[in-house]
Amino acid sequence: MAMNVDYSPRDALLVVDMQNDFCEGGALAVPGGNALVPGINAEIEAASKAGALVVASRDWHPIDHASFTHRGGPWPEHCVQDTRGAAYHPDLALDDATIRVSKATAFDADAYSAFDGTGLGGYLHEKGIERVIVCGLALDVCVHATVLAAGREGFTTLLLEGLSAAVDPDAIEACHRDFTDAGVEVRT
Numbered sequence: 001m002a003m004n005v006d007y008s009p010r011d012a013l014l015v016v017d018m019q020n021d022f023c024e025g026g027a028l029a030v031p032g033g034n035a036l037v038p039g040i041n042a043e044i045e046a047a048s049k050a051g052a053l054v055v056a057s058r059d060w061h062p063i064d065h066a067s068f069t070h071r072g073g074p075w076p077e078h079c080v081q082d083t084r085g086a087a088y089h090p091d092l093a094l095d096d097a098t099i100r101v102s103k104a105t106a107f108d109a110d111a112y113s114a115f116d117g118t119g120l121g122g123y124l125h126e127k128g129i130e131r132v133i134v135c136g137l138a139l140d141v142c143v144h145a146t147v148l149a150a151g152r153e154g155f156t157t158l159l160l161e162g163l164s165a166a167v168d169p170d171a172i173e174a175c176h177r178d179f180t181d182a183g184v185e186v187r188t
Contacts, residue, residue, distance in 0.1 A: 002039070002042040002043055002045075002046045003039070003042075003043060003160050003162060003163065003187055005043065005046065005047075005133055005158070005160070005187075006050075007046055007047045007049075007050035007051075007052040007133075008050055008051070008052065009050070009051035009052060009128075010052075010128060010129060010130040010131060011047065011050070011052040011053070011129065011130070011131045011132070011133060012052060012053040012054070012055055012124055012127075012129045012131070012132050012133070013043055013044065013047040013052055013053070013054050013055065013133045013135075014055045014056075014057065014114060014132050014133065014134045014135075014136075014146065014150070015040055015043075015044070015054070015055065015056045015057070015092070015094075015135060015136050016057050016114060016134060016135065016136030016137060016142050016143045016146050016164075017057055017058055017059055017079075017136055017137045017138070017142050017143075018033070018036070018037065018040065018056070018088055018089045018092050018136050018137060019058055019059065019079055019085065019086055019087065019088055019089065019137075020084055020085050020086070020087050020088075020089060020090075021059075021078040021079045021085035021086065022078075022079075022137040022138065023089055023137075026078070026085055027076055027077060027078040027079075027085055028075060028076055028078040028079075030137045030138045030165045030166070030167055031165065032165040033089075033137055033165055034089070035165075036135070036136070036137070036163050036164070036165060037089055037091045037092055038091075039162070039163045040092065040135055040136070040163050041091070041092065041093040043133075043135065043160065043163065044093050044094070044098075045093070047133070048095075048097070052133075053099060053124070053127060053129060054094070054097065054098045054099065055098070055099045055100075055101060055114070055120070055124075056088065056092075056094055056098050056099070056100050056101070057100075057101045057102075057103055057114035057118075057120075057136075057142070057146065058079065058086065058088065058100065058101070058102055058103070059078065059079035059086065059102075059103060059104050059142075060079065060081050060086060060102035060103065060104065060105050061078070061079050061080050061081060061086070061104055061105070062080070062081055062105065062106075062107050063080055063081075064107065065077075065080075065104065065107060065110070066107060066108050066109060066110060067104065067110040073110065079104075081105075099123075101114050101118050101120050102118070103116055103117065103118055104116075112141060112142045112144075112145035112146070113142070113145035113146045113148070113149035114142070114146045114149070115146065115149040115150065115153055116145070116149065121149075121153035121154075121155075124153075124155065125153075125154070129155065130155065130156060131155060131156040131157070131158065132150040132155040132156070132157050132158070133157075133158045133159075133160060134146055134147050134150065134157065134158070134159050134160065134164075135159070135160040135163035135164050136163070136164060137164065137165060138164075138165060138166055138167045139161065139164040139165055139166040139167075139172065139175060140166040140167055140168055140171035140172065140174075140175055141167055143159070143164050144175050144178065147159050147179060147182070147184055148178060148179075148182055148184075151182045151183065151184060156185075157182075157183075157184045157185070158184070158185045158186075158187060159179060159184055159185070159186045159187065160187055161186050161187060161188045162187065162188045
């Protein structure tokens with residue numbers, strides 16, 4: 001079930017926003033989100049066995065976040081701090097060694113990339129990470145932003161597209177162009 005990534009201690013597997021609100025039944029569900037969990041768990045296991053870092057990002061919005069429609073933002077209320085919707089998918093195999101990164105925590109600003117305002121880039125450089133392998137939700141929103149940011153941060157970047165799903169499948173082609181332009185390897 002794993003995607004045959006040759007992980008090493010210089011890698012970080014970055015699991016993006018595998019939260020209840022982004023999976024089926026959630027406030028901002030991405031079709032196919034639940035089905036990604038077993039494959040992502042296989043990657044977490046493979047990365048951990050090879051000594052790679054495992055990082056899990058999450059939206060962690062305060063109540064009345066600027067991105068919510070009732071505040072003029074583009075999204076319905078989702079991933080509000082300390083709610084069931086903001087929790088990681090219950091079957092996601094995150095252990096105590098998993099580094100958890102919370103983004104979009106300010107009332108007045110949104111953040112799509114796991115690198116946006118979190119200090120993650122500096123932390124990964126400090127730990128000697130050279131390559132970031134990305135999967136999760138949603139391919140055309142937060143995964144897209146995270147993949148491009150990883151490249152800008154100076155990391156070799158691999159997207160596990162087979163372990164990512166898009167809000168808008170029609171946006172995938174444009175995402176591919178962006179990934180190609182950024183020199184990102186995409187594995188389906």
